[in-house]
Amino acid sequence: MRILVVEDEQTLAYTIKTGLVDEGFAVDVLNTGLAAYEQASVEEYDVIILDRMLPEMDGMSICRRLRLEKNFTPIIMLTARGSAEEKVEGLDAGADDYLAKPFSFNELIARIRSLIRRSTTKETILQIDTLIVDPAKHLVQRNGINIELTAKEYALLEFLLRHPNQVVTREQISSHVWDYAHESMSNTIEVLIKRLRSKIDKAFPKEKKLFTTVRGLGYKISA
Ligand code: CA
16 A cells, blocks of 8 residues: 655654554655645555645645546545634545644544545456456455465555556556665566466466566566
8 A cells, every 4th residue: 555645844744654654554755735746646546645735736736636637546634724614625625534733643544544445445356367356355366266465466466457458667566566765676576476477377277377577668467
């Protein structure tokens, strides 16, 4: 799960990031509105935590623009003021939830989990050939047989399945499955792909091979 934190108060941004990383999330932090808008438009996040007052472009405008562009990534809006009017404004702009400062970290985590549950239960099952992935249950099956994957293997498989029949580059994989603080993960990605191939293709010799390596470009999942 990857989260974008947009907050211009550096200390608060750092505190949120540290807490979320401890909870196992991949976290990117940005301090200005314009950069955040651009980043949210090109990268895929599971949740965006968006401060309302930001330099360059405020949180409300970012939220409205993303929704206009049919970007429905769950957004939690943060504000220094907790008036009912502001809450309504934030929700009208397309935010999914709203949290007034100061808030407890436990409350933030509870809201994030609740948003993730809401957005994942709506998801349909991902399928290619006889491979089935149920994102709500983290369940992976080939031809009806359960396949056990590690958290990172699962994250990579889910990402590939969300882009079927397309070449996905290593850069796309590393930016979705890991946060930017990590160094080059190309070797790790290769290792993960190898393990996925072994569990999903090699373990089922009578089924179609689903993984393709496109030399110099990346990977593709297709039937
Ligand atoms: Ca602010």
